[in-house]
Amino acid sequence: MHASAITDTTPVARSGRLTRSAGLGLALAVLAFAALLSLAVGARSIPLEHAFDALLHGGDSQEATIIRDLRIPRTVLGIAVGAAIGVAGALMQALTRNPLADPGLLGVNAGASAAVVIALALGLAGAASSIWFAFLGAAVASIVVYGIGTAGRGGATPVRLALAGTAISAALTAIIYGIVLTDTKLLQQYNFWSVGALGGRGRTQLETAAPFIVAGLVIALILARSLNALALGDDSARALGARVARTRIAGAVAVVLLCGSATAAAGPMYFLGLTVPHAARAICGPDQRWVLTYSAVLGAALLLISDVVGRVIVRPGELQAGVVLAVIGTPVFIALVRGKRIAAL
Amino acid sequence: MATVSSPLRLGAGVIRVGDGVSLRVRRRPIVVSGVLAAILVALFVFALGTGDFPISPGDVIASLLGGGDEGTRFIVRDLRLPRAVCAILVGVALALSGAIFQALTRNPLGSPDIIGFPQGASVGALVVITIIGGSGAVVALGAIAGGALTALAVYGLAFKRGATSGYRIILVGVAISFMLLSVIDYLLARARIEEAQEATRWLLGSLNNRSWDDVLPVAVVVALLLPALVPATRSLRALELGDDSANGLGVQVERARLGLIGLAVGLVSITTVAVGPIGFVALTAPQIARRLAHSAGPPMVCSALTGAVIVLASDIVAQRLIGSTPLPVGVMTGTFGGLYLAWLLTMEWRSGRR
Numbered sequence: 001m002h003a004s005a006i007t008d009t010t011p012v013a014r015s016g017r018l019t020r021s022a023g024l025g026l027a028l029a030v031l032a033f034a035a036l037l038s039l040a041v042g043a044r045s046i047p048l049e050h051a052f053d054a055l056l057h058g059g060d061s062q063e064a065t066i067i068r069d070l071r072i073p074r075t076v077l078g079i080a081v082g083a084a085i086g087v088a089g090a091l092m093q094a095l096t097r098n099p100l101a102d103p104g105l106l107g108v109n110a111g112a113s114a115a116v117v118i119a120l121a122l123g124l125a126g127a128a129s130s131i132w133f134a135f136l137g138a139a140v141a142s143i144v145v146y147g148i149g150t151a152g153r154g155g156a157t158p159v160r161l162a163l164a165g166t167a168i169s170a171a172l173t174a175i176i177y178g179i180v181l182t183d184t185k186l187l188q189q190y191n192f193w194s195v196g197a198l199g200g201r202g203r204t205q206l207e208t209a210a211p212f213i214v215a216g217l218v219i220a221l222i223l224a225r226s227l228n229a230l231a232l233g234d235d236s237a238r239a240l241g242a243r244v245a246r247t248r249i250a251g252a253v254a255v256v257l258l259c260g261s262a263t264a265a266a267g268p269m270y271f272l273g274l275t276v277p278h279a280a281r282a283i284c285g286p287d288q289r290w291v292l293t294y295s296a297v298l299g300a301a302l303l304l305i306s307d308v309v310g311r312v313i314v315r316p317g318e319l320q321a322g323v324v325l326a327v328i329g330t331p332v333f334i335a336l337v338r339g340k341r342i343a344a345l
Numbered sequence: 346m347a348t349v350s351s352p353l354r355l356g357a358g359v360i361r362v363g364d365g366v367s368l369r370v371r372r373r374p375i376v377v378s379g380v381l382a383a384i385l386v387a388l389f390v391f392a393l394g395t396g397d398f399p400i401s402p403g404d405v406i407a408s409l410l411g412g413g414d415e416g417t418r419f420i421v422r423d424l425r426l427p428r429a430v431c432a433i434l435v436g437v438a439l440a441l442s443g444a445i446f447q448a449l450t451r452n453p454l455g456s457p458d459i460i461g462f463p464q465g466a467s468v469g470a471l472v473v474i475t476i477i478g479g480s481g482a483v484v485a486l487g488a489i490a491g492g493a494l495t496a497l498a499v500y501g502l503a504f505k506r507g508a509t510s511g512y513r514i515i516l517v518g519v520a521i522s523f524m525l526l527s528v529i530d531y532l533l534a535r536a537r538i539e540e541a542q543e544a545t546r547w548l549l550g551s552l553n554n555r556s557w558d559d560v561l562p563v564a565v566v567v568a569l570l571l572p573a574l575v576p577a578t579r580s581l582r583a584l585e586l587g588d589d590s591a592n593g594l595g596v597q598v599e600r601a602r603l604g605l606i607g608l609a610v611g612l613v614s615i616t617t618v619a620v621g622p623i624g625f626v627a628l629t630a631p632q633i634a635r636r637l638a639h640s641a642g643p644p645m646v647c648s649a650l651t652g653a654v655i656v657l658a659s660d661i662v663a664q665r666l667i668g669s670t671p672l673p674v675g676v677m678t679g680t681f682g683g684l685y686l687a688w689l690l691t692m693e694w695r696s697g698r699r
Contacts, residue, residue, distance in 0.1 A: 105519070148687055152694035159516065163690055166519050170624070171683025178676040182667045195530060270523055314535045323534075326527035333520045334502055337513055 020284045027283075027297045031079070034304035038075040039067055041308050043316060077206045078198045078307055078321070079300040081262045082272065084213045086299020087220050088258035089273025090280065090291050094227045095251045096146075098158040099278070099336055103259040104270035106165035110172040111141020112263040113194070121179050121186055131208055135260035142256065144168055196269035196322030198307045209265035216257035220292050223251055227288040269322050271329020272299060278332065302328075374638040374647055381637075381650035385433070388657045392429045393421050395665075423557075431555045432660045432674070433653040434563045435616045436626060440634070440652025441574065442612035443627030444643035445605050448581050450514070453689065456628040457496065457613045458682075460518040463550075463622030464525040465495025466614070471529060471544050475536040485618040492617060493610055495521060550623030551673035552660050559619055566615040570608060577605055578645050585642050623675050625682020626652055632689060655681075 040051040046063050054064040085103060092101035103109050115137025116130045148164035180190040229242035237244050280294035303321060306328065310319035394405045398420055408418040443456045469491015473479045499521050503513040533541050580601040583591040588598050613627065630652035631643035638644045659677035666672060
């Protein structure tokens with residue numbers, strides 16, 4: 001009886017893993033297709049087979065040059081930023097056990113933007129060193145929002161954190177406007193950067209951000225097992241041998257690294273970090289090792305697709321990927337807010 | 346003949362006029378209103394007297410009354426007065442509209458700025474400017490329609506099982522605002538340069554370069570709507586007791602609610618048309634007034650005065666904060682309002698009310 005129960009569950013577990021692996025393969029295929037589209041679609045359309053050809057063989061034709069110098073860096077940046085924000089969102093949702101957590105909604109992006117703008121206005125930062133201010137701003141804003149959210153007895157409920165994030169973001173946005181409106185040069189710089197986008201960002205941004213993004217992703221994957229324990233509540237996690245405080249702090253460091261570097265490289269992205277982990281959990285269940293992996297792949301794919309859509313809908317101009325993302329993300333957020341779990345809070 | 350009887354309890358008294366009329370009055374709101382009015386007058390004279398060409402308070406009052414030399418009179422009455430009057434009117438209208446919304450939803454977060462009204466108005470104006478190609482009154486109409494539709498959408502989406510929870514309203518409002526900001530970006534991206542320039546006025550509220558032509562519509566609408574507030578306030582106080590009690594007191598609940606919403610939307614719309622969206626005044630002014638006056642719901646007169654003080658003071662600071670470049674007043678109210686909201690939430694949660 002007992003033995004048969006065990007043998008019954010094993011194939012189920014195995015088939016679960018099989019579906020998740022197959023799903024991941026499918027997600028990777030979607031990402032590859034999005035990347036190929038991102039190489040081919042644009043102000044100058046390049047047929048897919050030519051894009052593929054240029055990718056494999058290089059060459060000096062005009063099309064090959066466009067792909068090599070413009071579209072490949074842009075696509076790689078999209079993959080890096082999308083993966084970073086997808087994983088950051090999954091981490092935030094796991095750490096705060098909060099389905100509404102998103103780097104944009106909780107004020108982390110606004111903090112990073114405000115710090116960079118202040119540093120530029122005071123002449124403290126150049127293009128390369130601004131990333132450190134982004135980290136600083138992201139860290140300070142997260143601490144303030146979390147501090148407000150945990151005031152009083154109820155603790156940090158999802159709704160409280162979202163409200164606190166909204167209030168702080170509103171104040172920071174007004175401060176940013178106050179600074180950039182006084183300085184025409186800064187205003188131009190800011191307008192270029194105020195909406196998250198992949199176009200016009202060069203190799204420099206990617207090269208500055210890449211090491212931090214990689215570090216953040218590695219920390220996140222190392223933490224995955226402890227995050228699974230954390231999902232059971234602090235006491236149970238402790239009983240299972242997880243170090244709760246250390247996991248929280250390491251997770252927060254990873255979030256700041258990922259959000260700060262992604263914001264410094266591409267500008268603030270809203271709703272990407274919110275939607276992607278929900279989609280990931282819907283496919284692969286609550287195991288954080290899978291959720292984080294899926295979030296990275298799906299985040300990259302969603303950002304690239306948004307970017308491609310943005311290139312097409314206002315031809316000959318371009319709409320920033322961040323704008324497209326907000327339109328995709330809003331209905332998801334509203335559905336979550338109307339959902340049973342939040343309504344009960 | 347009016348006499349004030351001995352206080353029933355601290356801060357309250359009864360005014361009797363002859364035998365027929367008697368009113369129970371709390372002293373504190375009256376004192377607070379007096380102080381706020383005094384602050385407002387001082388700010389008003391300061392706003393008119395300072396700038397590139399300083400004028401002494403005495404000369405300001407003299408030129409307002411028609412005296413003084415011609416140059417001073419021109420600066421005070423034609424250059425600075427419209428702006429200051431506009432600030433006061435906008436502050437009054439926003440605060441009253443916020444007070445009505447907050448009293449109706451019994452929640453400070455039910456304010457028009459939280460439920461996406463300003464963003465909706467911006468989108469409405471932009472649609473008219475960039476797609477229909479209209480100008481002037483059509484743009485204003487578009488802004489009002491956009492704002493009202495957004496408010497309806499937010500209420501509708503937050504509505505569930507016959508009730509809207511305050512927090513659901515704000516979260517849905519936040520989400521819709523984000524989406525509308527994206528729509529604004531989209532409209533700007535496909536607009537021509539000159540359209541985009543006209544559109545920027547609708548994105549950040551500003552009192553810069555207001556003339557009497559801009560002030561007149563606001564003044565007319567506020568003057569028309571203010572008398573309606575007296576009966577409105579009475580039914581509002583009844584509605585605050587709950588629908589059943591209000592019904593028992595002889596108030597036709599649904600009709601009163603509809604009228605109040607119409608009044609509040611009218612007030613906030615006219616300010617949006619005149620100066621663009623100015624954030625957070627409708628949220629903060631009634632809350633500050635409620636705390637100053639120690640009253641249960643948002644007090645009308647105190648709220649209106651507080652709103653006027655906030656907008657005028659914000660404009661004075663925004664104009665003078667950085668020497669050569671006057672900032673839009675929305676920058677100041679946004680900074681102040683965001684921080685105030687954070688503080689308000691902390692206080693509410695710390696006291697364990699929610």
